[in-house]
Amino acid sequence: MRAHPARTRRNRRALRGLLAVAAAAALTAATAGPAPANPTPTPTPALPDDAFFSYTREARFGVTRTDVHVPVRDGSFIDCDLYRPGGAQGPAPGRHPGLVVDYTAYPQNVEHYGRMAAHFARFGYNGLVCTARGSGGSPGRVDPFGPQEQRDNYDVIEWLAARPWSTGRIGQMGNSYGAHSALLVAVNRPPHLKAIIPVNGIHDWYENTIYRGGVYSARIRPWQQATAPDTLTTYAEHPLYDGFWRDRSVMSRWNRLTVPVLEVNGWYDRYRDGMVKNYLARKKNVWMVSGPWQHGYPSGQHADIGLGPYLAWWDRWLRQDPAAPLPETKITSYEVPGPGAGTGWHRYPDWPPPGARTVRLALNGDGGLGTSPGRPGTAGFTVNTGQDAAAPGERLLFQTGPLRRDLVLAGDIEAGVKASFTARDGNVAIVVSDVAPDGTATRVTEGWLKASHRSGHRRPVRVVPGRTHDLRVHVWPTHYRLAAGHRVRVTVSSDDYPEIDSDAPAGRVGVRVGARGSYAQLTVLPGP
Secondary structure: OOEOOOOHHHHHOHHHHHHHHHHHHHHHHHHOOOOOOOOOOOOOOOOOOOOOOOOOOOOOOEEEEEEEEEEOOOOOEEEEEEEEEEEOOEEOOOOEEEEEEEEEOOHHHHHHHHHHHHHHHOOOOEEEEEEOOOOOOOOOOOOOOOHHHHHHHHHHHHHHHHOOOEEEEEEEEEEOHHHHHHHHHHHOOOOOEEEEEEEOOOOEHHHHHHEEOOEEOHHHHHHHHHHOOOHHHHOOOOOOOOHHHHOOEOHHHHHHOOOOEEEEEEOOOOOHHHHHHHHHHOOOOEEEEEEOOOOOOOOOOOOOOOOHHHHHHHHHHOOOOOOOOOOOOOEEEEEEEOOOOOOEEEEEOOOOOOOOEEEEEEEOOOOEEEOOOOOOEEEEEEEOOOOOOOOOOOEEEEEOOOOOOOEEEEEEEEEEEEEEEOOOOOEEEEEEEEEOOOOOEEEEEEEEEEHHHOOOOOOOOOOOOOOOEEEEEEEEEEEEEEOOOOEEEEEEEOOOOOOOOOOOOOEEEEEEEOOOOOEEEEEEEOOO
């Protein structure tokens, strides 16, 4: 192990770091999803009624910190900060399990994650905080989540496991970039990786972030410019789902996601769809905690769960302590409140929760949204007149009458849109909103689809102008309560900038409504 107190490469990248700070902040605000419907309620809610969330034990160590260059297989190295249990006399004797606390391309976040690594070092864990190849002090070029970055991460895990002061049992955690890294390295199966905690992580980089329903996301470009400018070219060269994206996907290797996974998910976060899909694909070894959180760790947000659950997870899988509890249920979810609605933590054995049912609501010609389809007909809107999709004439609104009792959405929503286009392609954007009695609309969730991608993203299918096509639009999952007296609104348009690019060809879209027409299928929970 070589110590490197000077960070010359980081200094040379100071300007890039400043740009990345601004981009990361913008991305956090831009991709966090809908803003909470209420101001933070008081008092702060109690932790879930589960020993996993209240876990604690004595912190017995001080902390030592060292700068290290971790060698990787092609002869290069990854720059990391190493935190070890110790004190004034140096590292503590004996062997300890290890954590890659964050593996990221954001050098500006290293100090923050270092404080988390120090926290776990006090409980007897060796912790690394690493900057990916091409960022911070790690030489090379950043290729976010590419094969080289995954190999480097694998080598870092195995290096940490091989230290004489390591037990050889390693975990990895991280938020956003670090969460994606943890999931992707897990499907590469480094022998000494025993468990992971991704906080707001992907199931697929293409679907979650870059091409939403096959439509490029405008929100990601400032992040690309600041973090990995080459991707502005390479991502545009791969508009379809090919090997380039499979190499950057958890979904393409779900069968290899076999380590225990604790997913920490925010219902206001852009990666909530990926988190839920990972759980659905790997129910045996994935647990999910979903809170009323925006992008980032829950720390400092409403209903923060603290660091106790993370310590319990690591003690169970890395220290192999049978007294360290697992979550009592596979799903621990905070029901997000709509304006005036109740809220709180719930525990379920599965997702969607047992007892949830689907309700199909017809999009009717009079603008209604209900279980009884009206007369068949066609409604339409104009595309790309230079206005925002909120402009009159560029969207269709459908909404229920006032709800007689509270309605809890708990799962995905599917919009079946029967649409025709005057152009040779088109986009469909679906936004589901909670409309209060005073007309105030709160965005709940959303989904998008390019018409030529209606059979999947691997190859486009022809869109025949004037012909009606069946489009199944996947709308991201939520756990949300609408209060009695409110209405459910579904907006249909071809634009949802900046969530997606405004790239739909100009023209007219016709939507079949009423009997045998378009619908929204909700997953709801019974009861009041």
